[in-house]
Amino acid sequence: MSVAFIVFDGFQSMSLSALPVFEYANATAGEAVYETVVLSEHGGIVRSSMGLSVVTEPFDDQVFDTVIVGSGDSVIEAAPPGLLAFVRDHARTARRTASICSGAFVLAQAGLLDGRRATTHWNYAPALQARYPSIQVDADRIFVVDGSIWTSAGMTAGIDLALAMVENDLDADKARRVAQTLVVYHRRAGGQSQHSTLLELAPKSDRIQTALTYARRNLASPLSVEQLADAARLSPRQFSRAFRAETGQSPAKAIENLRLEAARIMLEDSRHTLDQIAGQTGFHDGRRMREAFLRVFGQPPQVFRRRAKYETGVS
Incomplete structure (x- = not known):
């Protein structure tokens, strides 16, 4: 060819x-x-x-x-x-x-x-x-x-x-x-967003970056402020204050955005069921994940999956 x-x-x-x-x-x-x-x-x-x-x-x-x-x-x-x-x-x-x-x-x-x-x-x-x-x-x-x-x-x-x-x-x-x-970290499906949640958060200190990296690797866990603060080696109060100052978001909002991004990637690039994706990204069940998608994107998860299938169904 x-x-x-x-x-x-x-x-x-x-x-x-x-x-x-x-x-x-x-x-x-x-x-x-x-x-x-x-x-x-x-x-x-x-x-x-x-x-x-x-x-x-x-x-x-x-x-x-x-x-x-x-x-x-x-x-x-x-x-x-x-x-x-x-x-x-x-x-x-x-x-x-x-x-x-x-x-x-x-x-x-x-x-x-x-x-x-x-x-x-x-x-x-x-x-x-x-x-x-x-x-x-x-x-x-x-x-x-x-x-x-x-x-x-x-x-x-x-x-x-x-x-x-x-x-x-x-x-x-x-x-x-x-x-x-080619050492491509993640082969992205066509439907994936051009924007990265971690890039948009843009933490300025290594401690907050470390906490976000920990969160991204452990999305299935509850990820309380105490857990994130421990990863950053700060007290919960110090962590919450520093996190908002550096990212402009609360820890809870940032974690939800990371979960949404991970769930969206899995929807577009895997055959996992909605409940499996919800469990692996920390939403626990499909209902909660659907509510988050509707609140943030205005569309349910199934729309993203159907769109990805349409865009990559080219063979």
Whole structure:
């Protein structure tokens, strides 16, 4: 299967971070399943936004199985006509046409996203939606698959998109082994949120960070303030005061958000029952988990599971 990565002057070098996924898929499969090539309109050396230079081959009439458009601010307003023509023409013959991050603007300018669901980096999503109202922009997704068109969020989400392609082409076990080889901590399903609860909490001290790490590893436990304070080596009063000062949330609210995030990931990326997920994430039963989902997301857990099945049911 031939995979063409499309770059242009000023592309973001992280766009190419998905390349090793296909390299190690070959190694995992024990054969050359994928053949990759980096293309640009005129070929030759192309410089990234930070000065990294890559040698590319020029556009031609070769038919590719998969075409992946890289990211870069230079194509958000107006991509080069030659790039748009290439993407538009090859989308008719390729099995898959994809974009990474702001590469979605190239697909949109080429008319490939009209009437489709798509995503991009959360920071660019409002502009994409405003400029192309016919697109159903899902700003809180790692990647979205709509027919033959695949779009991904910010840079590292391209790795998740490529892993999903490998799973679709080969099987889930091989995709998991590729992720392990690349030391990907957690292979994210497409429906997973672009936002991380721990990143949003952003604790400033090691003690609060230690308490949150302890909580994330022990979500099935009650996780009282006393337990968290002990993990942070603070008194309960000191811990509660420091926690709110550093995160802007109470410990109880932060733990609920961690539980919701973990439950949402399990809903989207496992076959556990709702009660099993509730037990493993500290909600104890499906009813309490449902109440928390409705309160925070406005939707029950089953909606997230159905959406994930729809988005990853591409084989």
